Amino acid sequence: MIYTVTLNPSIDYVIEVEDFILDKVNRIGKDDKFAGGKGINVSRVLSNLNIHSKALGFIGGFTGEFIKNSLDATENIETSFINVSEDTRINVKIKSKEETEINGQGPVICNASLQKFYSKLECLESDDVLVLSGNVQKSIPNDIYASIIRKYKAKGIKIVVDTTGESLLSSIKEKPFLIKPNKHELEEIFDTKLTNLKEIIFYGKKLIKMGCENLIISMAGEGALFINNKAVYLGKVPKGEVKNSVGAGDSMVAGFIAEYLKTRDFYNAFKFAIATGSATAFSKDLCTKDKAYELLSLIEVIKIS
The missing domain is CATH 3.40.1190.20 (Ribokinase)
Known part of the structure; x- marks a missing residue:
């Protein structure tokens, strides 16, 4: 449950x-x-x-x-x-x-x-x-x-x-098991300004060292990062008209949990999290299942390390 x-x-x-x-x-x-x-x-x-x-x-x-x-x-x-x-x-x-x-x-x-x-x-x-x-x-x-x-x-x-x-x-x-700050919240935690991907990954890894097992950092149109002790993944968001800024992060959490419980695979869970988050951003309300799967094939996830 x-x-x-x-x-x-x-x-x-x-x-x-x-x-x-x-x-x-x-x-x-x-x-x-x-x-x-x-x-x-x-x-x-x-x-x-x-x-x-x-x-x-x-x-x-x-x-x-x-x-x-x-x-x-x-x-x-x-x-x-x-x-x-x-x-x-x-x-x-x-x-x-x-x-x-x-x-x-x-x-x-x-x-x-x-x-x-x-x-x-x-x-x-x-x-x-x-x-x-x-x-x-x-x-x-x-x-x-x-x-x-x-x-x-x-x-x-x-x-x-x-x-x-x-x-x-x-x-x-x-x-x-998982936390999901956005880029702005990561800046607040460490009282710093993050200007590039390398810096975001650096401070993300600090959060892993501080205790959390897995981490998603949402970066709006710049995509998202998944970090744990074994890997760093960068996910790129699909193109689309942003209609809704409310609930996209919550949709990522739901999408990650849904896929992880099904596959026990972090890569697939992260990719689906981006799909659900993007589907909400491109909708007037929270994402639907059809919209999430429609976007899933458009999402590219790269393993950085």
């Missing part, structure tokens, strides 16, 4: 405005509402690939009910959320000549709710995959991902982490 954790889910309210202007009344041309949050995005892409997963996290109020109902009924995703007293947040994505995002803060998570969440993890078994995605809100211990990895990695569970800052750094020390 694949479990995804989204500590701070959201409704992603996506609105299209032909020419968004500040300090003016803007008319919406089209709008959509999606269950959002990085772990939920991973579950949604896995569902599109016909792979079952269970979504965990915290929801509250009418917005939380929308998320649960959307995943259960529309997306066919099993959920096991903890209900909290405050409403789940709404994130507004404005698509115009440029993209603008306005993200809510989300509910405060009390200790009792956190303990209920921990109890949900007790069912994990050795052949399961656990995906910990998204930032950790202030009401939750910043090292929660590291604590979870420390406990469940010992049981043989493969743990994937996609977060930033101190949460990521503390997680790396616990040796997760």
Whole structure:
């Protein structure tokens, strides 16, 4: 079983405005509402690939009910959320000549709710995959991902982490199976500016030495890197019109897990990760299975070392 954790889910309210202007009344041309949050995005892409997963996290109020109902009924995703007293947040994505995002803060998570969440993890078994995605809100211990990895990695569970800052750094020390920073996040970790591929690989290898087993670095139009102790692969993205910058990284995580569990091959998993990430970037919503496989044959992966 694949479990995804989204500590701070959201409704992603996506609105299209032909020419968004500040300090003016803007008319919406089209709008959509999606269950959002990085772990939920991973579950949604896995569902599109016909792979079952269970979504965990915290929801509250009418917005939380929308998320649960959307995943259960529309997306066919099993959920096991903890209900909290405050409403789940709404994130507004404005698509115009440029993209603008306005993200809510989300509910405060009390200790009792956190303990209920921990109890949900007790069912994990050795052949399961656990995906910990998204930032950790202030009401939750910043090292929660590291604590979870420390406990469940010992049981043989493969743990994937996609977060930033101190949460990521503390997680790396616990040796997760996979992390997926982008180039900008890699620069933030080492407080440096990366100007070429050689530098990106150098700092990627430093993360491997710090503890993580496998690493994907997404670099937008420049492609992506896969690094572990045995190899470095460079993957080039196919050409296409970028319609969506939200969820491409989460789609890469889902694609990698899906293919790795099927083939146990890092090369194939990385290649399919690029296909799913690109398919989302070229779509208005998260990628479909057909779109991912359509792009797969166009992707070139080179072994650098």
